[in-house]
Amino acid sequence: MFGIPRMKPLAIFLTLLASSLAVPKDLTGQMFVFPVLSNTAHVQLTPNIEKILFNVTICLRFYSDESKLQALFSLATPSANDGLYLYQGPTGGYHFVVGDQLATFLALPNNRNQWNSICATWDSSTGLTQLWVNGAASPKKALLPGGSIAGIPIIALGQDKESYGGTFNTDDAFVGHITDVHMWDHRLSGSKMQCYMNNLPFKAGNFLNWQALEFTMHDKVVLDDKLDDKPCSGDKEDGV
Ligand SMILES: *[C@@H]1O[C@H](CO)[C@@H](O)[C@H](O)[C@H]1NC(C)=O
Numbered sequence: 001m002f003g004i005p006r007m008k009p010l011a012i013f014l015t016l017l018a019s020s021l022a023v024p025k026d027l028t029g030q031m032f033v034f035p036v037l038s039n040t041a042h043v044q045l046t047p048n049i050e051k052i053l054f055n056v057t058i059c060l061r062f063y064s065d066e067s068k069l070q071a072l073f074s075l076a077t078p079s080a081n082d083g084l085y086l087y088q089g090p091t092g093g094y095h096f097v098v099g100d101q102l103a104t105f106l107a108l109p110n111n112r113n114q115w116n117s118i119c120a121t122w123d124s125s126t127g128l129t130q131l132w133v134n135g136a137a138s139p140k141k142a143l144l145p146g147g148s149i150a151g152i153p154i155i156a157l158g159q160d161k162e163s164y165g166g167t168f169n170t171d172d173a174f175v176g177h178i179t180d181v182h183m184w185d186h187r188l189s190g191s192k193m194q195c196y197m198n199n200l201p202f203k204a205g206n207f208l209n210w211q212a213l214e215f216t217m218h219d220k221v222v223l224d225d226k227l228d229d230k231p232c233s234g235d236k237e238d239g240v
Pocket of ligand 1: 054055123124125187
């Protein structure tokens, strides 16, 4: 019984109340900026539902000019440090890890200084895994057939934990912008993912939802308005 603080019932009640009151935010039109290379800067996400995951889809957009290994999304569980881990390799290939098993996807679009929309799907029954980037689909590869993602997940954007609850490593750290993060507890069809990639209406994630996101930012991460890459609108209010 060492190490367990003796809390008064009221203190326990207030602690539980505080942790359950984290209010999800609608981040539409915003993005997380990771402006410096760091082994601490990250965004931790709390899922909207608690459940064992079988079929999964993760979608996000990222904007970067780096050519280093970059963690986009990681989900650690007590039994698998890389329960789900999506990252870009130094030469622009993409890598998806499910239950500590790795698949590499080459020759997908990888635009520097532009938004890239990426979705990763996993079907537990067959293990079939597929990445979609900017509308292009990878071949399917198998990871952890018959497996599941169980236990309290620790989800991070921009970093990958060295161990469950452990520290991060600069070698994996992301530098750039990440936005529109969604995750579903099922596999999205190709046409639904095309809607996401083309900025057309789509049903928000039920596991993680950018429009109702519970998150905490750690160290040098900035929540900023999404980079405006629309063409000149001819406004005259700047003068002259
Ligand atoms: C996962 O998806 C497959 C179809 O691709 C389906 O047969 C299976 O029942 C799904 N598993 C769960 C747990 O929903």
